[in-house]
Amino acid sequence: MSSEKLYNGGLPQFSTLAPFDHQPRTRLIFGINCVERVGDLTRELPASKVLLVTDPGIVAAGHSERVRRFLEKAGLRVTVFDQSEENPTTGCVDACLQIAKSSGIDAFVAVGGGSSLDTAKGCNFLLTNGGRMQDYWGSGKATKPLLPLIAIPTTAGTGSECQSFALIADSETHEKMACGDPKAAPRIAILDPVLTLSQPLRVTACTGVDAIAHVVETAVTKKRTALSLMYAHEGFKLTVPNLPRIFENPNDLEARGRMQLGAAFAGLAIENSMLGAAHSAANPLTAHYGIVHGQAVGMMLPYVVRFNGQDREALRAYAELASAPEIACVSDGPEKALDALIAHLESLLQLSGMPRSLAACGVQASMIPTLADEAARQWTASFNPRPPSAKDFMSLYQSALEGRKA
Ligand SMILES: [Zn+2]
Numbered sequence: 001m002s003s004e005k006l007y008n009g010g011l012p013q014f015s016t017l018a019p020f021d022h023q024p025r026t027r028l029i030f031g032i033n034c035v036e037r038v039g040d041l042t043r044e045l046p047a048s049k050v051l052l053v054t055d056p057g058i059v060a061a062g063h064s065e066r067v068r069r070f071l072e073k074a075g076l077r078v079t080v081f082d083q084s085e086e087n088p089t090t091g092c093v094d095a096c097l098q099i100a101k102s103s104g105i106d107a108f109v110a111v112g113g114g115s116s117l118d119t120a121k122g123c124n125f126l127l128t129n130g131g132r133m134q135d136y137w138g139s140g141k142a143t144k145p146l147l148p149l150i151a152i153p154t155t156a157g158t159g160s161e162c163q164s165f166a167l168i169a170d171s172e173t174h175e176k177m178a179c180g181d182p183k184a185a186p187r188i189a190i191l192d193p194v195l196t197l198s199q200p201l202r203v204t205a206c207t208g209v210d211a212i213a214h215v216v217e218t219a220v221t222k223k224r225t226a227l228s229l230m231y232a233h234e235g236f237k238l239t240v241p242n243l244p245r246i247f248e249n250p251n252d253l254e255a256r257g258r259m260q261l262g263a264a265f266a267g268l269a270i271e272n273s274m275l276g277a278a279h280s281a282a283n284p285l286t287a288h289y290g291i292v293h294g295q296a297v298g299m300m301l302p303y304v305v306r307f308n309g310q311d312r313e314a315l316r317a318y319a320e321l322a323s324a325p326e327i328a329c330v331s332d333g334p335e336k337a338l339d340a341l342i343a344h345l346e347s348l349l350q351l352s353g354m355p356r357s358l359a360a361c362g363v364q365a366s367m368i369p370t371l372a373d374e375a376a377r378q379w380t381a382s383f384n385p386r387p388p389s390a391k392d393f394m395s396l397y398q399s400a401l402e403g404r405k406a
Pocket of ligand 1: 158210213214279293297
């Protein structure tokens with residue numbers, strides 16, 4: 001008998017026993033007014049010349065000027081790129097790159113929503129490794145080290161501050177490219193809930209629903225592990241009860257803080273287990289109709305959860321997720337828990353003031369085959385517990401078009 005392996009059997013059919021290799025890459029700093037530490041933290045990287053990446057809305061809210069002052073007070077030289085755009089494109093990253101190249105920087109500080117963070121990450125790839133954004137589509141394509149990045153989110157949504165992926169849209173094809181590399185993960189994420197108070201209510205709603213969709217999707221993906229589930233469940237408990245509290249009182253700093261932490265934990269869940277079919281279905285809606293990411297994901301989510309609920313393991317996983325913030329109780333049976341979860345998601349969408357049908361967003365029935373075809377080709381679809389075909393996406397879109405009950 002000669003075998004290198006101690007155990008030669010197959011893995012038990014228990015997906016949370018899936019193997020993982022998790023290295024925390026992002027130092028998380030959380031607290032009210034902790035953004036004031038950004039100067040010292042950047043200097044300690046070490047760094048001396050910084051590119052501050054942000055967007056016009058964040059400039060108007062006064063956040064970028066404040067961060068700039070903290071950096072300069074610590075003796076850092078600061079150049080600003082404030083033209084990050086929603087759903088950043090390759091054109092936007094190229095514009096940022098021009099500024100980065102001419103300033104001789106040794107670090108990035110990104111302040112804003114996922115768009116600013118992703119623009120900085122995209123620019124970091126090109127500045128340090130050359131080529132064009134398309135070269136980094138996929139995972140682990142950067143061969144040289146990247147510059148350190150400090151991420152300061154002002155929304156509670158994308159979780160980009162905890163991820164090694166940047167979502168950049170091709171300026172010509174509008175296709176969203178997920179460009180990832182462990183080296184692209186922010187070195188530090190500064191989570192200061194005070195910064196999220198300035199979000200317009202619509203941004204709070206769309207990013208909040210996106211964060212909740214992240215935990216719902218990561219909780220059932222094929223790549224989920226015991227570790228990613230821990231982040232997903234904690235993220236669900238933090239976000240689901242607190243988004244309605246923020247709608248009631250946008251200045252509720254405690255609810256804002258919990259929401260921001262939940263979004264970051266959801267980001268860590270994605271980093272470890274990827275996403276699912278609601279994101280696959282959302283991307284073509286954003287590409288063709290400009291529907292905001294969080295809204296597109298939110299509108300598709302209840303239908304995807306119902307679709308996935310036909311898989312026994314996913315059904316069980318949803319029931320466990322719904323039990324964490326007491327939306328349901330597993331002991332009442334997984335089917336009941338699934339119904340309760342879907343009803344709760346639908347009520348959250350209602351509270352968020354989102355249109356309840358794709359038709360109300362201008363989506364035409366004649367486009368459904370094109371949308372379905374594109375959705376089925378999205379990378380995230382391959383991690384969904386039930387692999388959806390283009391035909392499956394057609395019926396998901398049809399239900400969403402009419403705003404049927406999931
Ligand atoms: Zn998302």
